[in-house]
Every structure is written in structure tokens, then in C-alpha cells.
Amino acid sequence: MPNDSNFTPIKHWEQMPTGYYIVPFDDLDIKKKPTDDGSAGNIVRCTCPDCSENRRHSKEPCVRVDLSTGFGKCYNCGFRFIISTKVKDFNRRQPVKKQHWRLPVTTHLTNFTATAVDYLVRRGITPETARRAGVCSAKYNVGGTERDCLAFTFRQGQRILNIQYKTTDKQFAMENGCELIPWNIDACIGQDSIIITEGMMDALALMEAGFDNVISVPNGAQSDKHLFDRFRYSHLDPLKTIYLAGDMDGDGERLRQVLAEYFGEARCRIVEWRIDDDQHPMVAKDANEMLMTYGTDAVLQCVNHAVPCPITGVETLGTYRQKVLSIWENGITPGKKVGWGEFDDHVQFELGRSVIIVGEPGTGKSTLADDLILNLALLHGWKAAVYSPEMFPPERHIERMATAIAGKKFRREEVTTERGIDYRRTAIPQPMAERILDWLEGNIFFLTEESGRTIHKLLHRAEQLQRRYGIRQLLLDPFNYIQLPDGAKSDTMKIGDVLAEIELFAHRTGLLVTVVVHPSKPQKGEQIESLYNASGSAEFRNRADYGLVLVNDDKACTSRSLHLLKVIVDKVRDDAMGHKGTCHLSFNPQNYRHGMVQTIHQTGEYNTYNILPVSSQCWLDRAEEIEIF
Numbered sequence: 251m252p253n254d255s256n257f258t259p260i261k262h263w264e265q266m267p268t269g270y271y272i273v274p275f276d277d278l279d280i281k282k283k284p285t286d287d288g289s290a291g292n293i294v295r296c297t298c299p300d301c302s303e304n305r306r307h308s309k310e311p312c313v314r315v316d317l318s319t320g321f322g323k324c325y326n327c328g329f330r331f332i333i334s335t336k337v338k339d340f341n342r343r344q345p346v347k348k349q350h351w352r353l354p355v356t357t358h359l360t361n362f363t364a365t366a367v368d369y370l371v372r373r374g375i376t377p378e379t380a381r382r383a384g385v386c387s388a389k390y391n392v393g394g395t396e397r398d399c400l401a402f403t404f405r406q407g408q409r410i411l412n413i414q415y416k417t418t419d420k421q422f423a424m425e426n427g428c429e430l431i432p433w434n435i436d437a438c439i440g441q442d443s444i445i446i447t448e449g450m451m452d453a454l455a456l457m458e459a460g461f462d463n464v465i466s467v468p469n470g471a472q473s474d475k476h477l478f479d480r481f482r483y484s485h486l487d488p489l490k491t492i493y494l495a496g497d498m499d500g501d502g503e504r505l506r507q508v509l510a511e512y513f514g515e516a517r518c519r520i521v522e523w524r525i526d527d528d529q530h531p532m533v534a535k536d537a538n539e540m541l542m543t544y545g546t547d548a549v550l551q552c553v554n555h556a557v558p559c560p561i562t563g564v565e566t567l568g569t570y571r572q573k574v575l576s577i578w579e580n581g582i583t584p585g586k587k588v589g590w591g592e593f594d595d596h597v598q599f600e601l602g603r604s605v606i607i608v609g610e611p612g613t614g615k616s617t618l619a620d621d622l623i624l625n626l627a628l629l630h631g632w633k634a635a636v637y638s639p640e641m642f643p644p645e646r647h648i649e650r651m652a653t654a655i656a657g658k659k660f661r662r663e664e665v666t667t668e669r670g671i672d673y674r675r676t677a678i679p680q681p682m683a684e685r686i687l688d689w690l691e692g693n694i695f696f697l698t699e700e701s702g703r704t705i706h707k708l709l710h711r712a713e714q715l716q717r718r719y720g721i722r723q724l725l726l727d728p729f730n731y732i733q734l735p736d737g738a739k740s741d742t743m744k745i746g747d748v749l750a751e752i753e754l755f756a757h758r759t760g761l762l763v764t765v766v767v768h769p770s771k772p773q774k775g776e777q778i779e780s781l782y783n784a785s786g787s788a789e790f791r792n793r794a795d796y797g798l799v800l801v802n803d804d805k806a807c808t809s810r811s812l813h814l815l816k817v818i819v820d821k822v823r824d825d826a827m828g829h830k831g832t833c834h835l836s837f838n839p840q841n842y843r844h845g846m847v848q849t850i851h852q853t854g855e856y857n858t859y860n861i862l863p864v865s866s867q868c869w870l871d872r873a874e875e876i877e878i879f
């Protein structure tokens with residue numbers, strides 16, 4: 251193909267402002283009429299209305315024309331045109347030009363100098379290939395001095411819209427005030443596939459390997475995808491396959507992703523500059539290096555082995571096959587229990603889930619949440635981060651936790667003896683106190699108010715704790731201390747957004763997130779009985795994986811020293827992790843522990859409850875026993 255830059259048609263043709271010649275449909279020897287049905291990529295071949303008459307092979311169909319857009323190109327002489335009946339369509343579909351661009355001066359463009367030829371040859375490019383692609387030599391001011399440059403012309407139709415100058419030591423300059431377009435964009439005309447590279451030398455390398463359907467982004471990995479906007483209808487929409495053939499580095503990866511989304515992943519294929527051969531693996535950073543190091547066959551092979559571009563945000567079953575097969579073979583790994591009898595039958599905990607606890611005022615939601623988290627940490631090693639701003643000051647909160655672990659009051663209390671008040675003795679011996687605090691220090695982490703209490707800030711801190719200390723649980727108690735995002739939405743909607751964040755966070759990090767929520771103010775005589783009583787939003791129930799509702803049931807309590815709590819298990823999303831229903835727990839205000847309750851089903855309306863004693867043994871001793879036996 252002759253040099254496009256010198257192209258002048260033999261005959262006289264009308265020309266569009268964009269530089270394409272206009273050819274009446276009757277001048278083309280095709281039988282099929284251009285369609286208006288908008289079906290893209292309807293490519294036919296014919297002889298060239300400009301050059302064929304004068305050719306020895308006058309019958310050769312050297313033109314490919316897309317009947318859906320009307321754009322055609324002669325692959326013998328480089329004549330680029332649009333069918334007259336399609337001009338109106340094209341003008342209608344062209345985005346309005348916002349800016350008036352300058353056209354570059356082209357009189358300084360020359361044939362290749364010896365330096366240019368030497369450079370191209372060293373890069374594995376024959377000067378003929380570069381010349382056909384409209385590359386010239388030119389002297390141009392790069393970085394303050396006039397230099398010998400390769401000049402890459404950016405063309406549309408017969409027009410040069412921009413020029414990039416490149417010195418042999420890889421310095422660049424671009425014309426000022428000229429429109430930036432993809433390089434060699436007209437290579438798309440009459441093709442059903444195109445290869446996009448990250449630079450012009452890579453595009454030339456592919457042409458050297460025999461491809462003529464190659465274009466390049468103009469600015470490397472930083473190129474703006476919207477440069478393609480103007481060519482979508484005329485050049486890009488008809489393409490069936492787009493090969494993304496950028497560089498094998500992080501920037502190249504990002505560019506591929508941007509372009510794949512822009513063009514639609516379904517028709518994109520990824521070219522990797524590597525050939526995984528056991529004996530001779532070949533790897534290069536880009537097309538030009540592949541050509542220089544391994545030759546044209548290697549370049550060809552990489553393009554031929556391009557793989558379909560993954561569709562972002564979609565997974566096929568393949569990703570999960572092994573895991574599903576493992577479930578098929580072994581069943582679902584049972585959830586973790588906390589050792590609370592009937593409660594354990596209803597609820598088993600799994601990582602990556604959310605637990606919402608709502609309850610009547612004074613039912614000890616926070617104490618239950620703390621006990622739950624401690625039990626999971628002690629029994630299963632699930633270290634926890636705790637955000638409990640209402641449990642203030644922190645040392646008192648820690649003291650409460652220490653009490654639950656010790657099984658009896660951690661703090662020294664006044665003891666009244668026959669001789670008066672005894673201040674001398676601490677409640678538990680110092681070694682035990684130290685052991686408990688050591689355990690707490692290694693297993694429970696406290697999130698403070700210090701760096702903000704938006705959900706993002708809180709979740710960020712939890713994630714850092716997960717990475718550094720391997721925590722598996724997060725407690726947010728209570729929900730209304732989380733600062734809702736700014737914006738015009740209603741609080742109900744904002745709560746929904748925060749809960750969605752929490753849910754996605756739990757899935758992503760695999761943390762078990764427990765959230766304590768205050769109930770909305772009950773109407774007179776109304777009983778709290780489901781998560782719909784949570785204040786602010788029905789989303790609490792919708793988003794929860796586990797929903798627990800606490801109700802005081804002391805009127806059915808037979809113990810003097812313990813309280814009776816009714817736990818309504820309002821929701822267990824995964825039926826392998828428990829089921830809805832009601833159970834009871836006892837609560838010991840002396841050591842903040844919860845204990846087992848057996849429901850005795852009576853004939854008649856009422857059940858009675860057998861409250862089992864709550865252990866007052868130190869958890870850490872029990873844990874050691876469990877380990878030993």
C-alpha cells in the first residue's frame with residue numbers, strides 16, 4: 251500500500267469536512283444496498299472506485315466497505331470514503347464539536363533520514379511498514395532544541411489532524427492546539443476486529459507481523475477513553491472483536507480495564523505478551539519488545555492466543571466449583587456455638603455475617619453482646635474489635651469484661667464483716683487479675699472516638715486490626731453512635747446505606763459484625779417482638795443475617811439471684827446456621843454472665859423455666875481444661 255500521506259485520488263471526488271471522499275453508491279460494484287436497520291458490522295468487498303480501472307488486477311475486490319455505516323477503505327491505494335447515501339446518517343450521529351482545532355503544518359515532513367531508518371531497524375520495524383502507516387521524519391523543537399524526529403501523523407480520512415514527534419532517545423512532543431485522536435483510527439474501516447496498542451511503536455510491531463487492523467491510543471496508558479467518542483458510530487461500533495494489546499505492567503492493566511469497560515467486555519480480548527512454553531517461556535513488556543526479542547511469529551502467536559476479557563463484577567460458577575463440591579461432599583461447616591443450651595440450638599455463628607441485636611430498654615443488650623463476643627473469642631479464638639462509646643469510661647467497660655471472664659466481681663468491693671467494713675482484700679488474686687488482663691489485651695481491641703465515627707472510619711480501623719492482629723469480630727454498640735453520612739437523603743435511607751456498608755464489609759473481610767440497636771419508642775401497650783422494632787429503619791431486619799430480640803421475662807423467673815431473658819430469634823438468614831423461634835437465657839448480675847435455661851412445656855398456655863446455675867469459675871481456667879482434655 252502506498253504512503254497515505256501522499257495520497258491524492260486519481261479521479262475527482264467531493265470531500266467531507268472530516269476528510270473522507272464521498273462516493274455515489276452506484277459507482278460501487280456491490281449488489282446489496284446500504285441498510286438503515288442499524289445492524290453494525292455489515293462488511294462487503296468490492297473493487298476500488300478510484301484505482302481499480304488502472305490496475306492490472308482490475309477485478310480484485312481491494313475495497314472493504316461497511317454497509318451499516320457506509321465507510322469504506324481501499325486496501326490497495328488507501329482511498330477512504332463514505333457512500334453518499336450515508337453522509338446524512340453520519341452527520342446526524344457525529345457528536346457536536348465543542349472546540350475548534352488547529353490543523354498542523356505538514357510541509358516539514360520528509361522521507362526518513364538515515365537516523366530514522368537506523369532507529370526503526372533497531373526496533374525491528376522495516377521503514378516500509380512505518381512509511382505505509384504514515385510515519386515520516388521531521389525536524390522539530392523538542393525540549394528547547396531542534397531535533398531529528400520520527401513524526402507520527404494522526405489522520406482521519408485524507409487529513410492530518412495532529413503529529414507526535416519522537417526523538418531516538420524517546421523524548422516526545424505533540425503539536426499544540428490540535429485535536430488528539432487515536433492513532434491510525436481509519437484502520438478500523440471495513441474490519442470486524444481491531445488491535446489497540448498503548449503506543450505507536452507497538453502498533454508498528456504488530457503491522458510488521460502482518461496485521462493491518464491496528465490502532466494506538468495517543469498518550470500511552472494515560473490516554474482518555476473519550477478520545478474514542480467521536481469514532482464510535484463510524485469506526486468502532488461495527489467492530490465485533492477488539493484486542494487490547496497494551497503493556498504488561500500496572501498502568502497497562504488499568505488501561506485495559508478502562509477500555510474493556512468502555513467498549514464492552516463481551517467483544518474484548520486480552521493480548522498478553524508472553525508465551526508459556528515449558529522449555530522456552532517467552533515474556534516481553536510490550537509488542538515491540540516481543541518483536542525485537544522473539545520475532546514476528548511470537549507476536550502473531552500472542553494475538554492468536556488472546557483470551558476473552560473477563561466481565562467486571564461477574565463470576566462464573568468456575569470460581570466456586572471446588573467450594574461447592576466440598577459442600578456436596580462434606581456438608582456445610584457447622585456454625586459456632588456459645589454454650590448457652592437452647593440458644594445454641596437456635597443460633598450458630600458463622601464468620602462474614604452480621605448480627606443485629608435489639609431489645610427493650612434495661613434488658614442488657616450491651617451486656618449480652620459483650621458476653622456473646624467474649625464467648626466466641628474464648629471458645630473459638632475469634633478476637634474482636636469493640637466500638638462501645640456508651641460503655642464509658644473504657645476502664646469500667648474492661649472491668650465488666652474482666653468480671654465476665656473471672657466469673658465473679660473483678661473489682662474490690664466493700665465487705666461488711668462483724669468488725670465493720672473490710673477494705674483489705676481484693677476480690678480476686680493478683681495473678682488471676684493479670685492473666686485476665688493479658689488475655690483481654692491480646693484478644694479484645696477498643697475503637698475510640700479519636701479518628702471519627704463515620705461507618706467508613708470505623709470499618710477502616712477494624713480492617714487494619716484484622717490485618718495486624720487477625721481479629722474475626724466487630725461489635726458496634728450502639729448503632730446510633732455511628733455518624734450518618736452527609737447529604738440530602740432521609741435518615742431512614744442513610745441508615746439503609748450504612749447497613750449495606752456493614753453487610754458488604756462483613757462479606758468482604760469475613761468478620762462477624764454485631765450491631766446493637768435501640769428500639770423505636772413503643773406505642774402504648776406495644777410489645778417489642780421483632781427487628782422491625784429497631785429504631786429508624788426496616789432495613790435492620792432486611793439486612794441482618796441474624797436478628798435477636800431481647801425481652802425481659804422476669805415475671806416467669808423462679809430464681810432470686812438471676813434474671814430471665816426471653817430471646818426472640820427473629821431471623822437466621824441461612825437455614826444451616828439455625829432457625830427462628832424463642833428461647834430463654836438467664837442473666838447473673840453478679841458476673842454479667844448468661845446461662846442455660848430449660849423450657850418445660852406444660853399442658854396449657856404457660857411454660858415454666860428451669861434455670862440452671864451459672865458457673866462462677868474463671869473462663870481462662872476452663873479454657874485450659876478444654877485444651878488439656
Ligand SMILES: [Zn+2]
Nearest residue numbers: 298301324327
Ligand atoms: Zn484503491
